[in-house]
Amino acid sequence: MNKRRDALKAMMAPITAQPSSDDRQTRTPVKSGSLKAMGLSLQSLSQDADEARALREQLAGGDHVVELDPTLIDPSFIRDRLDDAKAAEFEAFQASIAEHGQQVPILVRPSSQTEGRYQVAYGHRRLEALQRLGRPVKAIVKHLSDEQLVVAQGRENLERRDLSFIERALFAARLEDHGFARSALTAALAVHKGNLSTMITVARSVPEELIIAIGPAPKVGRPRWEQLAELLTKTGDRWRQAIASTGFDALESDTRFARVLKGLSPRQPKKTKQLIKSDTGAPLAQIVQGKDRLQFTIEEKSAPAFGSYLIEQLPEIYAAFRRRADA
DNA sequence: TCAAACCGAAACTGATACGA
DNA sequence: TCGTATCAGTTTCGGTTTGA
Numbered sequence: 348m349n350k351r352r353d354a355l356k357a358m359m360a361p362i363t364a365q366p367s368s369d370d371r372q373t374r375t376p377v378k379s380g381s382l383k384a385m386g387l388s389l390q391s392l393s394q395d396a397d398e399a400r401a402l403r404e405q406l407a408g409g410d411h412v413v414e415l416d417p418t419l420i421d422p423s424f425i426r427d428r429l430d431d432a433k434a435a436e437f438e439a440f441q442a443s444i445a446e447h448g449q450q451v452p453i454l455v456r457p458s459s460q461t462e463g464r465y466q467v468a469y470g471h472r473r474l475e476a477l478q479r480l481g482r483p484v485k486a487i488v489k490h491l492s493d494e495q496l497v498v499a500q501g502r503e504n505l506e507r508r509d510l511s512f513i514e515r516a517l518f519a520a521r522l523e524d525h526g527f528a529r530s531a532l533t534a535a536l537a538v539h540k541g542n543l544s545t546m547i548t549v550a551r552s553v554p555e556e557l558i559i560a561i562g563p564a565p566k567v568g569r570p571r572w573e574q575l576a577e578l579l580t581k582t583g584d585r586w587r588q589a590i591a592s593t594g595f596d597a598l599e600s601d602t603r604f605a606r607v608l609k610g611l612s613p614r615q616p617k618k619t620k621q622l623i624k625s626d627t628g629a630p631l632a633q634i635v636q637g638k639d640r641l642q643f644t645i646e647e648k649s650a651p652a653f654g655s656y657l658i659e660q661l662p663e664i665y666a667a668f669r670r671r672a673d674a
Numbered sequence: 675t676c677a678a679a680c681c682g683a684a685a686c687t688g689a690t691a692c693g694a
Numbered sequence: 695t696c697g698t699a700t701c702a703g704t705t706t707c708g709g710t711t712t713g714a
Binding site for chain 1: 702703704705706713
């Protein structure tokens with residue numbers, strides 16, 4: 348829990364040294380057998396292709412790659428993701444870089460605060476891995492304004508398509524808090540102003556502490572976050588009970604979201620049962636009323652042919668009901 | 675196959691500026 | 695002061711895509 352809280356604080360704070368999980372290499376889906384092997388090799392090919400494409404684009408753009416001391420590079424002034432990556436995944440990512448080297452340079456700009464230092468636009472995870480390995484960082488140095496930096500950062504995320512809805516929403520809200528215009532945000536996130544509006548509304552409707560506790564929830568999209576935000580307006584601080592429940596921290600992020608949502612959702616009304624009896628007291632039918640369904644069960648033993656009669660009469664009964672409802 | 679999520683577009687709303 | 699135009703932001707809807 349504390350780890351996630353620190354992660355979001357890092358995202359909210361102007362500058363921190365928390366790592367960001369910005370590379371698809373660590374997001375290996377769990378599969379089994381030959382399918383898993385095939386999936387991994389396809390994924391590997393896809394990653395290679397992505398990296399090669401990024402490299403080609405950077406070279407085609409006339410950018411010069413330089414090697415920098417990793418200790419001279421600071422993170423972006425706005426974090427764009429919630430840290431929920433498992434340590435083992437980062438270790439694997441770091442091992443991959445240790446073995447194959449850094450394939451794609453990161454993008455940095457010269458620091459406006461301290462001469463000789465740099466600030467990352469994108470490539471936080473590569474930087475973190477190289478800092479741990481004590482290796483120089485291949486980087487493209489560009490003079491970027493704040494707006495250009497966040498647009499580059501946002502576009503990089505966009506190309507990878509691995510930021511969850513709530514991470515993008517928080518990124519948008521943080522950018523707005525830093526004084527960026529909506530037009531800059533739509534450029535950075537490549538979304539229409541309508542979607543941007545919804546993202547920021549959701550990010551401001553859900554308490555930060557709750558978002559930290561849930562994490563990025565990669566499988567949860569806008570509708571369910573909106574649903575949660577709506578529930579929060581009616582349930583006060585009840586979400587605290589959900590995140591304090593035993594085993595909550597050990598759950599996957601998506602499951603944590605589901606648990607909170609379930610905990611705040613109104614309980615389904617219990618099905619009510621009603622027994623219809625004949626004038627002799629024999630059971631004729633049982634009615635079970637649920638939330639969106641009503642079951643009518645005929646006791647064939649006590650009332651033979653009654654069910655067939657009802658089915659036969661049903662169109663006429665419904666027509667009478669419609670006449671009455673429309674009147 | 676179908677539900678969930680994404681995305682773009684249009685309608686709507688409120689704030690502000692400007693001219694009569 | 696009022697009416698109108700413009701702009702930014704919000705809401706809603708429908709088509710498309712994705713993934714279980």
